[in-house]
Amino acid sequence: MKGIVFNEFFSLVDEAFGAEVTEKIIVDAELANDGAYTGVGNYDTAEMVRLVKCLHAETNVPVADLLQTFGKHLLGIFKAGHTAYFESCKSLFEFVRSVEDQIHVDVLKLYPDAELPHLTATQVSSDELSLVYRSSRRMADLAEGLLWGAIDHYGETIELTRTELPDVDGDQCAQFTLVRR
Numbered sequence: 452m453k454g455i456v457f458n459e460f461f462s463l464v465d466e467a468f469g470a471e472v473t474e475k476i477i478v479d480a481e482l483a484n485d486g487a488y489t490g491v492g493n494y495d496t497a498e499m500v501r502l503v504k505c506l507h508a509e510t511n512v513p514v515a516d517l518l519q520t521f522g523k524h525l526l527g528i529f530k531a532g533h534t535a536y537f538e539s540c541k542s543l544f545e546f547v548r549s550v551e552d553q554i555h556v557d558v559l560k561l562y563p564d565a566e567l568p569h570l571t572a573t574q575v576s577s578d579e580l581s582l583v584y585r586s587s588r589r590m591a592d593l594a595e596g597l598l599w600g601a602i603d604h605y606g607e608t609i610e611l612t613r614t615e616l617p618d619v620d621g622d623q624c625a626q627f628t629l630v631r632r
């Protein structure tokens with residue numbers, strides 16, 4: 452997982468719970484590099500999982516909620532850095548359909564070692580889109596938060612439902628259904 456993701460996580464924890472909590476979880480999570488991440492470096496996703504678990508221990512907020520909140524925050528950060536993507540997609544469905552084939556493809560060009568999920572978007576009808584998430588990183592909660600962030604950005608009335616699917620070769624799989632109202 453990219454260092455930028457860790458650094459954004461720390462700034463959100465600073466903001467939401469205070470710098471002392473950030474420092475405490477960095478110590479508790481026993482990180483290899485004492486919490487120093489360079490933006491373009493690649494780090495073990497297990498460190499993020501440990502950090503989120505320590506934050507849960509510290510705050511009592513469920514892990515899933517923490518990851519979803521973080522995903523929503525991350526979408527805002529991506530938006531600030533890549534406004535062109537958001538401007539070129541005129542609707543939420545267009546944006547979500549472009550993540551796998553365009554956005555994450557560009558991410559890989561920029562960072563060939565990026566670890567990205569498989570996202571399969573299917574337009575079920577004009578008002579319904581299905582997105583299937585699959586990844587060994589098991590970050591469907593983060594994906595859900597990113598989706599909520601995108602829903603907020605486009606300001607459309609969307610009903611989002613999530614269905615857990617069975618693991619495939621140890622990868623977490625989940626289906627998100629987005630219905631426009």
Ligand code: HEM
Nearest residue numbers: 452453529533565566567568586588590593594597598601
């Ligand atoms: C709703 C839209 C999006 C969804 C659902 C999504 C989903 C995800 C998820 C769940 C991950 C964590 C890795 C994993 O689970 O395997 C990830 C990583 C990432 N995504 Fe996306 N993403 C979205 C939009 C974007 C956008 C707009 C950008 C940038 C413009 C972006 C750039 C990245 C980057 C840089 C990573 C980190 C790769 C790494 O740590 O190695 N994503 N994405």
